[in-house]
Amino acid sequence: MSTSEEGRPAGGGGQGDEGREAPAAPASDAARARELLEVLSGYRGRRLAVVIRGFPDPDSLACAWAHQRLARAAGTSCEIVHFDAISRPENRAMVKALEVPISRLSDPRGVEDFEGLCMVDASALPLLTRTRAPPCVSVVDHHRASSKVDARFAWIDESVGAASTLYARLLAAGPAPLREDEDESRRLATALAYGIRTDTDDLLTASREDLLAMADLAPLVDPDLLGMLSDQAVSAAAMDIIRRALAAVRIEGTFAYAGVGYVRTEDRDGIGLAADFLLRREGIDTTLVFGIVSGTFIDGSFRTSSPTVDPGAWLKEAFGNDPAGGPYGGGRKHKGGFQIPLAAFAGGPDPEMLWELTRRTVEFRIRQRLGVDAPPQGGAPAA
Ligand SMILES: [Mn+2]
Structure with missing residues (x-):
């Protein structure tokens, strides 16, 4: 019923599309x-x-x-x-x-x-x-x-x-x-x-x-x-998130990731800006920055300049699916993002411990996906 003009099902992903001709007529x-x-x-x-x-x-x-x-x-x-x-x-x-x-x-x-x-x-x-x-x-x-x-x-x-x-x-x-x-x-x-x-x-x-x-x-x-x-200036809040990402960044090969702690809803886009910024670091081709937004969900931004990394597929492999069976996020060629609800864990008695648990779990999933066995040395500051 819902096929696009190219004659392929609009919902069918899977096949590579890098070389597909744009339907320009x-x-x-x-x-x-x-x-x-x-x-x-x-x-x-x-x-x-x-x-x-x-x-x-x-x-x-x-x-x-x-x-x-x-x-x-x-x-x-x-x-x-x-x-x-x-x-x-x-x-x-x-x-x-x-x-x-x-x-x-x-x-x-x-x-x-x-x-x-x-x-x-x-x-x-x-x-x-x-x-x-x-x-x-x-x-x-x-x-x-x-x-x-x-x-x-x-x-x-x-x-x-x-x-x-x-x-x-x-x-x-x-x-x-x-x-x-x-x-x-x-x-x-x-x-x-x-x-x-x-x-x-x-x-x-x-x-x-x-x-x-x-x-x-x-x-x-x-x-x-x-x-x-x-030309809009980068807000002070976004600058602060970038600073926190730089302080917490961990590197695995060409992959850089950072947890930035709690972020207000209105400052959420600072997470994406921080992921953009880390991507500019020499020798890095893929980045993931995450935090807890509005105290209620884990929010992350994924960026890559690698032609072989598919952001949507990467995130799905790292974080799996939500209870309804859909992925927590998605992406296109160079960028992606995800949101994982904290559900009943939100607003608990110990926000610092919740962030620590969140950070360690997300970093564990990332390293698991990267195939890195031992956790990296040195602790990142709990922002
Ligand atoms: Mn768009």
Whole structure:
């Protein structure tokens, strides 16, 4: 039912995809746009939401906004909703400066008020497993699906660096292309360009498709705004997390990992920044940084510059599956992440001991996965 245009099941991972040709023919973009609009037009007069998974980032925000525009072109209104706070200051700046029309649902069960959900930059919403979530209408993503994708429209293309590239193509091929003389178009184009930039390390890892989409957006992009968003300073909290990662880092061959202790929800993205930073160390090609976020779950970021390491597969092999059978995280070419709930262990009587246990367990899983037998020498400070 939910196969992508390439004729492969959208949910089927497994086979290597490094050498796959990008499906670039403009005709098939037009066919996809038509198909998505037809599905969306079936929801006229009904409540539809596009849901952002996890902490909203530039790619997911831009895609959700583009999706809303496509829905409007189909005569359907579609609300953009998210659950987690926007933790990174530059992402808050993006929402504010570009006026991204989002609203936060404090309770996941809020989705029960909608008649259909659309997913962007993700193909599953684990948070909603305990809700009576309405059916999934569409999925547009560039991550390998970790489970079967059940949606009326699905387009998953792992060859692109950002889902914003896919939405830029859908918009260009659809009935409501972005226009230079329209304010929303220019702001949305800037958001999509920012999404592509942030997901491709400032275009360093961009694919041909990402660059082509960037070129198409260029005439509409506000360069001052894009520059302002890209130049956001690293927050003091993120600096502190990077410092803690440097102090605690352990090295096994070309692999560096560090536990950074407790991290506030709003500082969570410091973990990813620290993983990025450790990757710049000479002789290191893969990093994992983890901490306890909001006191309730273990959160980790995985980065690799190695062509042979698959972040999603690596994390699954190291940490296994959750009780529902799904992996704790996932990833794409160069980055991945995971969240493991502390469940009843959260908020216990001894936070220091809980961190120590967490750190030692995660490090044990890492070393087990690396095939290192003896624990490394020297103790890392319990941050
Ligand atoms: Mn993305």
